[in-house]
Amino acid sequence: MLIHKMGALIGSTPIFKFTHHDHPLPKNSCIYAKLEHLNPGGSVKDRLAKYLITEGLRSGRITEQTTIIEPTAGNTGIALALVALEHKLKTIFVVPEKFSLEKQQIMKALGAKVINTPSQEGIKGAIAKAKELAQSMEHSYLPLQFENPANPKAYTHSLGPEIFNELGAQITSFVAGVGSGGTFAGVAQYLKEQIPHIRLVGVEPEGSILNGGAEHPHEIEGIGVEFIPPFFEGLSIDGFETISDAEGFACTRELAKKHGLLVGSSSGAAFVAALREAQRLPENSHILTIFPDKADRYLSKGIYNT
Ligand code: PMP
Numbered sequence: 645m646l647i648h649k650m651g652a653l654i655g656s657t658p659i660f661k662f663t664h665h666d667h668p669l670p671k672n673s674c675i676y677a678k679l680e681h682l683n684p685g686g687s688v689k690d691r692l693a694k695y696l697i698t699e700g701l702r703s704g705r706i707t708e709q710t711t712i713i714e715p716t717a718g719n720t721g722i723a724l725a726l727v728a729l730e731h732k733l734k735t736i737f738v739v740p741e742k743f744s745l746e747k748q749q750i751m752k753a754l755g756a757k758v759i760n761t762p763s764q765e766g767i768k769g770a771i772a773k774a775k776e777l778a779q780s781m782e783h784s785y786l787p788l789q790f791e792n793p794a795n796p797k798a799y800t801h802s803l804g805p806e807i808f809n810e811l812g813a814q815i816t817s818f819v820a821g822v823g824s825g826g827t828f829a830g831v832a833q834y835l836k837e838q839i840p841h842i843r844l845v846g847v848e849p850e851g852s853i854l855n856g857g858a859e860h861p862h863e864i865e866g867i868g869v870e871f872i873p874p875f876f877e878g879l880s881i882d883g884f885e886t887i888s889d890a891e892g893f894a895c896t897r898e899l900a901k902k903h904g905l906l907v908g909s910s911s912g913a914a915f916v917a918a919l920r921e922a923q924r925l926p927e928n929s930h931i932l933t934i935f936p937d938k939a940d941r942y943l944s945k946g947i948y949n950t
Contacts, residue, residue, distance in 0.1 A: 649730050653684040654694050655802055659810055660935075666902060667919060672928040675918045676815075678807060681907050681938035685726040686719070686750075688803070688827055688936040693723035695798035696787045697731060709783040711736060715770035717823065717866055718747030719937055720789055725754035738774040740766060744865060746941040766870055795826030796833065796875045803827065804834025807932060816929040817843040819885070819918045821910045822854065823866050825873025827934060832879055835932075843925075846884045847910075847917040849892060854884040863889040863945070866910040866936060885917035892916060897948060900939065908942055911935035 647653065662675040669675065680688035700706030711734040712724055721737035728735045735756040739748055742763035751758050759777070761769040771790060778786040789795045807815075818835050820828045825846075832844045851860040852868035862868055864887065889909075896912030899905040911934075918933040925931075939947055 650684045651690075651694055651727050651730050654690040654727075655683070655806065657682050657806075659807070660903070660905065662915075669919070669922050670925070670927045670929070673922050673925065673930070675915070675922060675931045675933060676811060677905075677911070677915065677918075677933050677935045678803070679905075679907075680803075680934055680936050681911070683723075685723045686938045686941065687723060688934060689719040689723035690726065691723075691802045692720060692789065692795060692798045692826060693727040695801065696792075696794055697724070697727045697733070699794060700785060700787075701731065706731075706733065706785050707783070708732070710734075710785045711781060711783060713774050713778045713781070713784050713786050714738070714789065715767060715774040716789070717767070718743050718751070718941070719866060720824075721751040721756060721758070722747060722754065724787075725751050725756040728756075729754060736777065738770040738777070740770050742861075744942050745944055750941065768870060789824045789826060791874055793875070795824055796830035799827050799830025800834045801830075803934075804831045807831065808835060808838050811930070811932065813839050814930050815839060815842055815932045816925060817845055817882075817918075817921050817931045818933075819845040819847060819914060819921050819931055820934045821847040821867035821914050821936060822852075822869060822873065822884075823910075825869070825875045827936065829873065829875035829879055831934070832881070836880070843882045843921070844879065845882055845917065845921055847914050848884055848886055849913060850886055850888045852886070855886045857886060864892045864909045864913050865942065865945075866908065867913060885920055887913040887916050893947065896939070897950065900948065905935065906939040907935045908937040908939055909947060910937065
């Protein structure tokens with residue numbers, strides 16, 4: 645395959661099938677995982693960046709002079725920086741300082757400027773700082789993934805159809821992590837239209853508020869919310885699975901050891917939730933989940949320390 649832009653490698657990721665031979669699943673039930681860590685920027689967010697920048701250029705919202713500014717836990721920053729490179733656009737990312745150093749270094753390696761906000765202010769602090777920066781700069785574009793309807797739309801247009809084209813109407817449940825909620829809402833909306841009886845289950849770490857729990861810090865990175873994503877409006881969600889850091893990390897290590905799947909802790913959490921969903925359902929159920937990013941950006945955080 646000959647390419648001249650890394651963006652050409654975004655999407656068309658493989659799907660991994662887990663069966664009862666390796667995991668505690670009811671007979672003939674299986675879990676499918678879309679391996680989004682194999683995108684060139686290492687995460688599902690490559691799809692969002694490609695959509696936002698392509699649409700921005702098409703509509704004239706982004707021009708050659710534009711600086712893209714975004715609050716991000718890291719993966720959106722890496723993805724935007726990667727796609728921005730192709731168009732020679734400048735990028736500035738506002739990242740709460742608790743997020744992994746590797747992600748911040750990768751963003752910088754791709755030419756981005758990184759500004760840290762205090763960890764205790766959470767993602768809300770990063771959003772406020774990014775808005776302030778955008779207001780003070782001419783030719784800035786602030787996609788604001790946490791409130792921009794283009795976020796779920798990016799996945800309704802790419803990830804949802806890719807999954808349905810591969811697996812068709814056999815999917816019983818869609819189980820996926822919720823950060824901004826874009827991946828979950830976008831794919832859920834598309835799949836629900838194709839398969840009306842599909843169950844929709846969101847995944848959060850302990851310390852996130854979707855199941856009514858108290859907000860507190862957690863180690864699983866990339867998922868967990870401080871407010872209900874606006875994209876969930878009108879979506880009939882069947883429930884949320886709340887996963888502890890210990891369960892999420894143990895499963896992340898198991899995925900590496902058993903299958904060579906070098907994925908981040910939000911993938912481990914998604915898999916724990918998918919296993920629980922499978923146990924709730926009758927034999928011959930097919931659960932689909934997403935593995936959002938790869939492991940090597942969390943080595944300094946001890947992802948593989950037992
Ligand atoms: N997992 C990881 C590692 C992430 O970085 C993100 C994005 N924050 C997600 C899952 C959740 O994706 P979304 O923002 O689309 O809900």
